[in-house]
Amino acid sequence: MSNRQLISSGSQFEQKIGYSRAVVDGRWVFVSGTTGFDYATMTISNSVVDQADQCFKNIAAALAQAGSSLGDVVRVHYLLTRREDFEPIWPVLQKYLGEVRPACTVMVTGLVDERMLIEVEVTALKPA
Numbered sequence: 001m002s003n004r005q006l007i008s009s010g011s012q013f014e015q016k017i018g019y020s021r022a023v024v025d026g027r028w029v030f031v032s033g034t035t036g037f038d039y040a041t042m043t044i045s046n047s048v049v050d051q052a053d054q055c056f057k058n059i060a061a062a063l064a065q066a067g068s069s070l071g072d073v074v075r076v077h078y079l080l081t082r083r084e085d086f087e088p089i090w091p092v093l094q095k096y097l098g099e100v101r102p103a104c105t106v107m108v109t110g111l112v113d114e115r116m117l118i119e120v121e122v123t124a125l126k127p128a
Contacts, residue, residue: 072124
């Protein structure tokens with residue numbers, strides 16, 4: 001039987017909707033779709049670049065709580081509300097995952113709050 005650990009960022013969304021920022025199951029860490037909200041202040045920038053950067057700060061914090069890091073990421077999903085926002089965030093993606101080079105999927109879709117311009121979901125595998 002697995003030893004599951006639930007990780008919270010403290011976001012009001014987790015409690016209201018009923019999910020965890022991340023779930024650890026053995027060596028696997030599954031990080032929920034994470035937006036550019038600063039969870040401490042519940043504020044979000046109007047800039048997709050700033051939002052992307054905050055997404056990775058939020059993800060890195062969740063991974064750290066799981067005993068993992070961005071270096072352990074094996075898969076990433078990017079959800080953008082506008083396809084023209086993808087290229088401007090490339091430097092942010094390079095900054096956080098350029099050396100890691102996980103498998104990647106990019107989708108253009110609507111998000112639940114019109115202020116959200118990007119959402120990022122990752123899966124990590126902790127070292128043995």
